Amino acid sequence: MTDAFTVVTGTFGILGTVGGITSTITAVHASGVRRHVERAHGASALLNDLDTLPAAHANGTRLITPADETELRGELSRIVRENAAAYAKQNPTPVGFDFARVLMPGYFILFAFFAVTAFIAAHHQKTEADAVTQRVAAGVFLVFALVFLVITGLLHERMLKRNDARRIAGTPGREYYFGPIAEIWQYVAGAIRKRRARQ
Structure with a gap:
């Protein structure tokens, strides 16, 4: 643990x-x-x-x-x-890089993984005290995972409202939840292409 x-x-x-x-x-x-x-x-x-x-x-x-x-x-x-x-x-439209949208699902996956790992480890403990400790830790991890999942849902709902406001206003462009990851990939790929061109 x-x-x-x-x-x-x-x-x-x-x-x-x-x-x-x-x-x-x-x-x-x-x-x-x-x-x-x-x-x-x-x-x-x-x-x-x-x-x-x-x-x-x-x-x-x-x-x-x-x-x-x-x-x-x-x-x-x-x-x-x-x-x-x-x-x-x-x-520009969309608003731009939103780091929290990427972090929250990442935190959820991380804590969910540790919760599952702790639950599995609890079944392999030799003493009941160690098993209880593992279950408590798993419960704490699970609570954190659920909190980050709720935050992820709220951020997604906010993004949908912004997109709806753009649609009503006739503003071009839409936000996508994992758009920041695509932006990072495009930035890195562009930097690599420029470096190769210079070489």
């Missing part, structure tokens, strides 16, 4: 590290997205403010000529367009 706990602890450590790295990348990505939105909103608000100026001040007063006014509006429009393009590129 010690070996099983060692495997579980090591697996949690590895998955936790990967999850932490993924969370950090997601936070940095979200911060970058917010900056694009804030810049675009700021430039758009300034353009609207220029349009609401009184006619007497529409073209500026002392320092801004009509040519400068055109340049100013063009620069603000460029900021809106470029940041909108950056936002669209960083947030």
